[in-house]
Amino acid sequence: MLKELQLSLSVVLLLACGFLYQFTLKSGCLFSCLPLFKSQQGLEAVLSHGHSIVFLETSERMEPPPLVSCAVESAAKIYPKQPVVFFMKGLNNSTQLPLNSTYPALSLLSAIDNVFLFPLDMKRLFEDTPLFSWYTHINASAERNWLHVSSDASRLAIIWKYGGVYMDTDVISIKPIPEENFLAAQASQYSSNGVFGFLPRHPFLWACMENFIEHYNSGIWGNQGPNLMTRMLRVWCKLGDFQDLSDLRCLNLSFLHPQRFYPISYPEWRRYYDVWDTDPNFNDSYALHLWNYMNHERRAVVRGSNTLAENLYRKHCPRTYRDLIQGSEASVTAKPRGGSE
Secondary structure, three states, X not given: OHHHHHHHHHHHHHHHHHHHHHHHHHHOOHHHEEEOOOOOOOHHHHHOOOOOEEXXXXXXXXXXXXXXXXXXXXXXXXXXXXXXXXXXXXXOOOOEEEOOOOOHHHHHHHOOOOEEEEEOOHHHHHOOOOHHHHHHHOOHHHOOOHHHHHHHHHHHHHHHHHOEEEEOOOEEEOOOOOOOOEEEEEXXXXXXXXXXXXXXXXXXXXXXXXXXXXXXXXXXXXXOOHHHHHHHHHHHOOOOOOOOOOOEEEOOXXXXXXXXXXXXXXXXXXXXXXXXXXXXXXXXXXXXXXXXXXXXXXXXXXXXOOOHHHHHHHHHOHHHHHHHOOOOOOOOOOOEOOOOO
């Protein structure tokens, strides 16, 4: 009787193992799945403390390129006690990610303790803001620069609602930002919207959302982004030019020197992909904007190239460098160039 019972249990166990194996092959998941967002900690709970670092992907793209992965990883490394939240339009609430999937960057980011990936639901996001009526009446397919315009709107709403720091996905963090309410100067008296931070419900961002609607014109590049921030800064403050490396302050708002995020200006963006005699130390910077929008040549970081960008990856996003950066003769080879900051 005992032998028959043992035999029966063995058969059941074998059948169960076979079923699980087949199920795993078909689904590519089961025990090997990573949750894309840590569902036990909902969006509101993660963002409620007002000190999150926020990134956005407004296209349907599911696999972040290495630069995006580096931006998110570097922020998680610099701000280990703060949630780093990556909103992606391509995600939904049922998305799961097999470890052996075709999304290695998402697998990498999902494994970082303080990185949270959430779906970007713009309609829900814009509720209770001036942007809601605009969004629900606009024909996105007819809009020029929609991916950028919708990103401009989303970042305003997220930081107004929850507070924290917004960063573009081509910004590599290198040291903590010691400010709470700030804009980043791209040049003297001209603000970017690629990095900014505010406490929740700050009136400056509410005014920006109102101005977004009043002066809406998606046909003018930057009108809803850096131009808007600059317009509102001039209304909010009377600021002169920067003196030396000092930041400017007005009421409870700081306007940070271009060296903080833009030590290499956009006309010189290729310098990130050059080999330098001595790498700059960027002692006066908190993060570095790599101007990916300018990179029509599709220059990439190549392992072993010794470019400035490769060295930044190696230091500030080592997981991305280890897992996603390859040596490739097909990639653009940077020309050696001497320089220092």
